[in-house]
Amino acid sequence: MGVRRVKIPGRFSEIFEREIVIIIDPVPGLMPIDIRLLAQAGMMDKLASDETFMKEFEFIAVPKEILNR
Amino acid sequence: MNDRKLTLPFLSNLGLMLTYRCTTACPHCLVEAGPHRTEQMPLDRCLAWIEEARAYRDGHIQGIALTGGEPFYDLAMLSEVSSRARELGFVVTAVTNAFWASTLQSARDTLRQVPGIRILSISTDVYHQRSIPFRNVRHAIEAAKELDRLYNIAVCTDTKDDPGYQRIAAQIAEIGDAERMRVAMTLPIGRAKQNASSLTYEISSTPAAEACSMANWPVVFPNGDVQACIGPLLTLPPDHPMCLGNANRMKLTEILDRAETNPLLHIIRVWGPRRLVALLEEHGAGEMLPKEYICGSPCDVCYKLMSDERIVRRLGEILDEEEIRQEVAYARIYFLNELAMAEAYGLHTEA
Numbered sequence: 579m580g581v582r583r584v585k586i587p588g589r590f591s592e593i594f595e596r597e598i599v600i601i602i603d604p605v606p607g608l609m610p611i612d613i614r615l616l617a618q619a620g621m622m623d624k625l626a627s628d629e630t631f632m633k634e635f636e637f638i639a640v641p642k643e644i645l646n647r
Numbered sequence: 648m649n650d651r652k653l654t655l656p657f658l659s660n661l662g663l664m665l666t667y668r669c670t671t672a673c674p675h676c677l678v679e680a681g682p683h684r685t686e687q688m689p690l691d692r693c694l695a696w697i698e699e700a701r702a703y704r705d706g707h708i709q710g711i712a713l714t715g716g717e718p719f720y721d722l723a724m725l726s727e728v729s730s731r732a733r734e735l736g737f738v739v740t741a742v743t744n745a746f747w748a749s750t751l752q753s754a755r756d757t758l759r760q761v762p763g764i765r766i767l768s769i770s771t772d773v774y775h776q777r778s779i780p781f782r783n784v785r786h787a788i789e790a791a792k793e794l795d796r797l798y799n800i801a802v803c804t805d806t807k808d809d810p811g812y813q814r815i816a817a818q819i820a821e822i823g824d825a826e827r828m829r830v831a832m833t834l835p836i837g838r839a840k841q842n843a844s845s846l847t848y849e850i851s852s853t854p855a856a857e858a859c860s861m862a863n864w865p866v867v868f869p870n871g872d873v874q875a876c877i878g879p880l881l882t883l884p885p886d887h888p889m890c891l892g893n894a895n896r897m898k899l900t901e902i903l904d905r906a907e908t909n910p911l912l913h914i915i916r917v918w919g920p921r922r923l924v925a926l927l928e929e930h931g932a933g934e935m936l937p938k939e940y941i942c943g944s945p946c947d948v949c950y951k952l953m954s955d956e957r958i959v960r961r962l963g964e965i966l967d968e969e970e971i972r973q974e975v976a977y978a979r980i981y982f983l984n985e986l987a988m989a990e991a992y993g994l995h996t997e998a
Contacts, residue, residue: 584989590977 657916657985658903660710661700662866662877663693665724669717670746673774675803677837677879680716687721688869692895693728696867699899701735712864713741713764714877719757722747726760733763740766742801744775745787754783754790767791767798771819773811774803774833781818788824800824805833805846832944836879849942857945858919862889862912865903871895873902875912879950887953888912888963907987910966910975917978920948923962926971932961 586594664678665688672681700708711732718725718741725741732739741764748754758764771784784800791798800819804812807830819828835843861876868874874881875889885893888911892902906912914922927936935958941947952958965971976988 584980584986584994586977586981587973590974591981593974594978594981 657863657983657987658703658865658906659708660712660864661696661708662712662714662864663688663696663728664714664716664866664868664877665693665718665728666716666720666869668720669715669744670720671717671744671775671778673777673838674842675772675774675833675837675839677834677839677882678716679838684716686869687724688867690724690727692871693724694731696894696899697728697732697735697737701737703900703903706736709738711737711739712866713739714866715742717744717746719743719747719761722757722760726763729761729763731763733765738765739763740768742768742770743787744770744779745783746779748783748786748790751786751789754786755793758787758790758794758796765797767796768801768829769798770801770803772803772815773809776815781815785822788822799827799829801829801831803831803833805848808847832941832946834879834941834944834946834950836950837882850939851942852939854919854921854924854940854948855943855945856919856921857943858917859915859945859949862916865891865906867894867899873899875906875909875915878946880953883950883954887959889915889949889953908991910972911962913975913979913988914966915945915949917975917982919945920952921945923952924948926965927958927961930961930965932958935961 667678667680667684667686668682669676669680669684670682672679672683697711700711711729713725713729729739729741741761745754747757767787769784769787771779771781788798788800802812802815802819806812807816816825816828819825833839833846835846839846859876859878861878864876866874866877866881868881871894872881872885873891873894874885875891880887880889883890888909891906891909891912894902911923914920914926924936927933935955937948937951940951952962972992973994976992976994979985979988
């Protein structure tokens, strides 16, 4: 699989750089998602070995000032 | 990176809401499931959607999450669906209220009939315990351990100060499973709407900062509707942007592909619904906005916005702006390392 190169225009990256990320868990209840269990079941291993699944973490972008409240 | 938690990529898990039937009609139930309900996913459609999911993007979908209602209500169907999904290589998960585990032996017998299910999420809380005692949960857990199934325990409450919640948390701790307990907030939606005055919330004029990672995983409903998440929006008529399409009218794979370019969905994934609130304010539509929100609940923000037709219409106009769509596409690359939207828009990506 080839590496893709992306140039994010400055007008956007300047905004994004002012934000940081916080991480949240999926909500339990009607959907039985539990990342730790899925990892135990080997699902994350399969994903991790697949180059197209490049992400292992949940990123939620939040302006820094919100976290500083 | 230490404080980051594992999660799965967009569209890597597909929910199937098998039935609205349930052995009990809990007062908090979002989908208003119960013994009186009759809607069930047709088995042939269900199996066809699983096959379609397997073929999607050469195996992109890794998990099938079976939900309801009570998926164990029709054990024969659950057995067939979970076995087929497992044969196709999916990690199969299911929610349950453990009604079938009144004795340890019945719990073992039931789980043996669904060997395809790898992970169970067992619901117990003050609502479920009105009709299903905690001993069922204990039996289900014991049987799951014996049969090498993974499990967690989902508890719903409006407040952790509730003595009923605290009693159940103590029961779970007593059997050594405190770490497997996951807590969700009861929202005044669905059947709980009738009892909203008895629910206790902290209220704020500021929308919750969190995003909803549940929007990573769409859910197919018995009538074919594909919802972007299994949250409160499923109680609304399916003309809001988080209802992705109907799999009886178009191919499931087309619906999933189309979801890649749904700007509202990805704003919720990247920034959370509070970003929609900010966009409305920036575009002079602040007077349309709710005056208060439940603290810490992005679902509440999302529901309040999507249940207002004027807001949905205005958001549609705002999100038609090319600059905003591009910002969302680039944000998905910047924050989530996801190229699909930028590629679909013909933005600057090159092999």
